Amino acid sequence: MLEAKSLSKRYGKNIVVNNVNLKIDSDKFIAILGPNGAGKSTLINMMIGLLEPSSGQITYGNLKVNSSEYKQKIGVVFQDSILDEKLSVKKNLLYRLQMYKNIDDSWFEDLLDEFMLRELLNENYGNLSGGQKRRVDIARSLLNKPEILFLDEPSTGLDIQNRKLIWDILIKLKLKYKFSIVLTTHYLEESEAADFIYIIDKGNIIASDSVGNLKNEYVKSILTLKTKNHESLNRIYEKYKAFSQKKDEDTLVIKLDGARQAYKILEDADWIDFEFQKGTIDDIFLTLTGKELRA
Numbered sequence: 001m002l003e004a005k006s007l008s009k010r011y012g013k014n015i016v017v018n019n020v021n022l023k024i025d026s027d028k029f030i031a032i033l034g035p036n037g038a039g040k041s042t043l044i045n046m047m048i049g050l051l052e053p054s055s056g057q058i059t060y061g062n063l064k065v066n067s068s069e070y071k072q073k074i075g076v077v078f079q080d081s082i083l084d085e086k087l088s089v090k091k092n093l094l095y096r097l098q099m100y101k102n103i104d105d106s107w108f109e110d111l112l113d114e115f116m117l118r119e120l121l122n123e124n125y126g127n128l129s130g131g132q133k134r135r136v137d138i139a140r141s142l143l144n145k146p147e148i149l150f151l152d153e154p155s156t157g158l159d160i161q162n163r164k165l166i167w168d169i170l171i172k173l174k175l176k177y178k179f180s181i182v183l184t185t186h187y188l189e190e191s192e193a194a195d196f197i198y199i200i201d202k203g204n205i206i207a208s209d210s211v212g213n214l215k216n217e218y219v220k221s222i223l224t225l226k227t228k229n230h231e232s233l234n235r236i237y238e239k240y241k242a243f244s245q246k247k248d249e250d251t252l253v254i255k256l257d258g259a260r261q262a263y264k265i266l267e268d269a270d271w272i273d274f275e276f277q278k279g280t281i282d283d284i285f286l287t288l289t290g291k292e293l294r295a
């Protein structure tokens, strides 16, 4: 398990990561979610041993994060690629592979297949499309069969098809090889699949829990109910007055804790139509900070 305790980073008077505690268990998908400038990259750079914390500790068993043993156990994909634009995909990958000991060939072959890189091997990395580059970047970060894969906003700038493609590959590989993923993102839909989410704003972790628990705690679902039976509509309105609003004489909008409550209301409502919208992670952020995540 990777554990960060009371981790802070200051630049002069500016505290960009403030007293953060977090844990990364094995075979878990952890998302660190926050707006631009929240401190996500700074946090990840400390966890991968690239940046010295101003205070606090990070441990991985008995390894220190700046040790070479630790670096053999992790993989990192940075926001901007660090591969050589002028070298072929193959040379870029083999150059990296040489740095690791005891990696079996079958793993390398498997990565080439999973990330669909065979037909790109002789292309110069610099000539690839954004989506192709990211596939190479991520395959490269997995060459050492890492126990933890860190992804710092890996899909920024990619279109939805490429984002989905990359996540399909990653989730499949994670199921097979059981590594942990630590993702920073401001794409909400990417963190929906996480086992645990840390929400960070202005350097502070403002909430941390499973997606389900965060939604239960911070987000209301919305039931929009249409009925011609005004007596039934008024009865429901009176009962849920604090959480409901009449849109017109036939339509009531009610904020609820979840689907079960909506079902109960619908049973009693003599409805002709309804819509049920579950709260999203974006709503959690909105509830916590009063602002949109991708503002």
Ligand SMILES: Nc1ncnc2c1ncn2[C@@H]1O[C@H](COP(=O)(O)OP(=O)(O)OP(=O)(O)O)[C@@H](O)[C@H]1O
Binding pocket: 011, 016, 034, 035, 036, 037, 038, 039, 040, 041, 042, 043
């Ligand atoms: N070397 C540095 N010197 C001074 N300030 C820095 C330095 N690096 C980062 N910062 C500041 O720290 C804050 C957090 O930056 P960081 O890059 O960690 O945020 P982020 O959440 O990753 O943002 P983004 O989503 O835009 O990448 C920002 O206000 C940034 O300007």
